[in-house]
Amino acid sequence: MKRVSIKRDIYIYLFGLLLSLTAVYALMINQSYEVGLNESAKYSFLYEIKLAETHYLASGELQPSHSQSFQIFDDFGKIPVVYLEQFDWNSFEQDAIYEQYVAGKDGGFGQYYYAAYHYVASKQVYLYVVSQYDEAVYYDLFEQNPPESISQANSAFLMIGFILLLIFVLIRLLIHRLTKPILQLSKWSQTLDLNEADTIQSFRYTEVQQLANQLVTSVQSQQQSIEREEFFLRAASHELRTPISIISASSEMLTRLAGAIPNSGQRAVKRIERSVVTMQNLVTSLLWMSRNQQLDVEMSQVDIKAIVEDTLDQHRYLSDEKDLKINLVADDTCLSHPMPVVLVEIIITNLIRNALQHASKGEVEICVSSHGISISNALDESGHDSLSQNDLALGGSEVSFGIGVILIERLCQHQNWQFTHLSEKNKSKENRYFSKVDFLAKPSI
Numbered sequence: 271m272k273r274v275s276i277k278r279d280i281y282i283y284l285f286g287l288l289l290s291l292t293a294v295y296a297l298m299i300n301q302s303y304e305v306g307l308n309e310s311a312k313y314s315f316l317y318e319i320k321l322a323e324t325h326y327l328a329s330g331e332l333q334p335s336h337s338q339s340f341q342i343f344d345d346f347g348k349i350p351v352v353y354l355e356q357f358d359w360n361s362f363e364q365d366a367i368y369e370q371y372v373a374g375k376d377g378g379f380g381q382y383y384y385a386a387y388h389y390v391a392s393k394q395v396y397l398y399v400v401s402q403y404d405e406a407v408y409y410d411l412f413e414q415n416p417p418e419s420i421s422q423a424n425s426a427f428l429m430i431g432f433i434l435l436l437i438f439v440l441i442r443l444l445i446h447r448l449t450k451p452i453l454q455l456s457k458w459s460q461t462l463d464l465n466e467a468d469t470i471q472s473f474r475y476t477e478v479q480q481l482a483n484q485l486v487t488s489v490q491s492q493q494q495s496i497e498r499e500e501f502f503l504r505a506a507s508h509e510l511r512t513p514i515s516i517i518s519a520s521s522e523m524l525t526r527l528a529g530a531i532p533n534s535g536q537r538a539v540k541r542i543e544r545s546v547v548t549m550q551n552l553v554t555s556l557l558w559m560s561r562n563q564q565l566d567v568e569m570s571q572v573d574i575k576a577i578v579e580d581t582l583d584q585h586r587y588l589s590d591e592k593d594l595k596i597n598l599v600a601d602d603t604c605l606s607h608p609m610p611v612v613l614v615e616i617i618i619t620n621l622i623r624n625a626l627q628h629a630s631k632g633e634v635e636i637c638v639s640s641h642g643i644s645i646s647n648a649l650d651e652s653g654h655d656s657l658s659q660n661d662l663a664l665g666g667s668e669v670s671f672g673i674g675v676i677l678i679e680r681l682c683q684h685q686n687w688q689f690t691h692l693s694e695k696n697k698s699k700e701n702r703y704f705s706k707v708d709f710l711a712k713p714s715i
Contacts (some may be wrong), residue, residue, distance in 0.1 A: 379406035600638035644706035
C-alpha cells in the first residue's frame with residue numbers, strides 16, 4: 271500500500287468538499303435566478319390577462335391591442351396564422367403559457383412566440399392570448415440598459431471569491447494546527463531520544479498528547495529492558511569466566527591423573543570437559559550478544575569442514591543414546607574470502623548442537639560448501655526440533671531451546687548473512703527440518 275502524508279489527505283478532502291459546495295451553491299443561485307425570471311414573466315403575462323378579463327366583463331368587449339407583445343382574441347379564427355402554425359392549441363391547458371422560438375435566417379436573430387388561453391366562466395367564452403418578441407430588439411435593449419442582475423452577479427462572484435480565499439486561509443490554519451503535533455511526534459520518533467522528550471509534552475490536543483505519553487512510556491520501558499538485558503549478559507558472561515577457568519584447570523589435572531582413575535571416573539572427566547567447552551561457547555555467545563557492535567573479531571580464511579568435524583566430535587555424546595546416523599558431505603574448500611572465525615564457529619556449533627539434541631532418530635544430513643552449511647534432520651515424535659517452526663514464527667522466543675536460535679538470527683542479521691529454515695515432508699513422508707546459513711548471500715527482505 272502506498273503511504274501518503276496526513277496533510278495530503280486533509281487538503282484533498284477539505285478542498286474537494288469546498289469545491290463541491292461552491293459548485294452546488296452556484297447551481298442553486300443560477301437556478302433560482304432562472305426561476306425568478308420565469309415566474310416574473312409568467313405573472314406579468316397573467317396580470318395582463320386578468321386586466322383584459324376585467325374589462326371584458328365590465329364592457330362586454332375586448333380592449334383592442336395594437337402591440338405584438340400582447341394580443342387577445344375571443345374568437346379562435348381571429349388568431350394570426352403564425353400562432354396557429356407554431357402551437358398545438360388542442361393540447362393546451364387553461365392559463366398555461368407556452369413558448370416557441372423560431373430562429374432567424376442565416377443564423378441571425380429570431381422571434382419568441384407565446385400563447386395561452388383563458389376561460390371566462392360567467393360568459394362561457396374563451397379568451398386567446400398571444401405574444402411576440404423580437405430577439406434583435408431585446409438584445410439592443412440589453413446593451414443599452416443592462417439589467418441590475420448582471421452587476422449583482424459580478425458582486426456575487428467577487429464575494430464568492432473572497433469567501434473561498436477566507437476558507438482557504440482557515441483550512442490552511444486548521445491543517446497547520448492539526449498536523450504540527452503529528453509532525454513533531456514523527457520527527458521525535460526518528461531518534462526516540464528521551465533527553466528530548468520534553469519537546470512532545472505540550473501538545474494542544476488531548477488525543478495526540480496521550481499518544482505521545484504512551485510512546486515515551488513505551489520507549490522508557492524498552493530502554494530499561496535493554497539496559498537490564500545488557501547488564502545481565504555482561505555480568506553473567508564475566509562472572510562465569512572464573513568458575514569455568516577453575517573447572518577447566520581441574521579437568522586438565524584430572525586428565526593427567528587419568529591412569530589412576532577408574533573407567534567410570536574417566537567418563538565423568540570427559541563429561542566435565544565437554545561441559546566446559548559448552549560453557550565457554552555460551553560465554554562467548556553472551557559476550558557477543560551484549561557487545562555485538564563493539565566486539566573485535568579476527569578475520570581469516572575459514573575451513574568450515576574442519577570446524578564441523580571438531581564440533582561433531584565435541585557433541586557426539588548427544589547422539590550416543592539415540593538412533594541417529596550422521597551423514598557429512600563436505601567440499602575440501604574454504605570460504606572464498608576472510609570471515610570472522612569466532613562468529614562462524616558460534617553459528618555452526620549452535621546449528622549442530624540443536625540438530626543432535628532435539629532429533630530423536632533418523633538421519634542427520636550435514637552439507638558443507640564454500641558458501642556455507644546446511645543441516646537436515648528428522649523431527650521428533652511431537653513434530654518439533656531444535657528450530658521449531660512455531661517458535662521461529664514467534665521470533666524464536668521459546669526459552670526451552672536456549673539462546674541458539676536467537677543468536678543465529680542476530681548474528682546473520684548483523685553480518686548480512688542469509689539464514690533460512692523450513693519444515694516439510696520428504697518423499698517417504700517423513701517430517702524433516704532444514705536449516706541453512708549462506709555466508710556469501712545477502713539476506714532476503
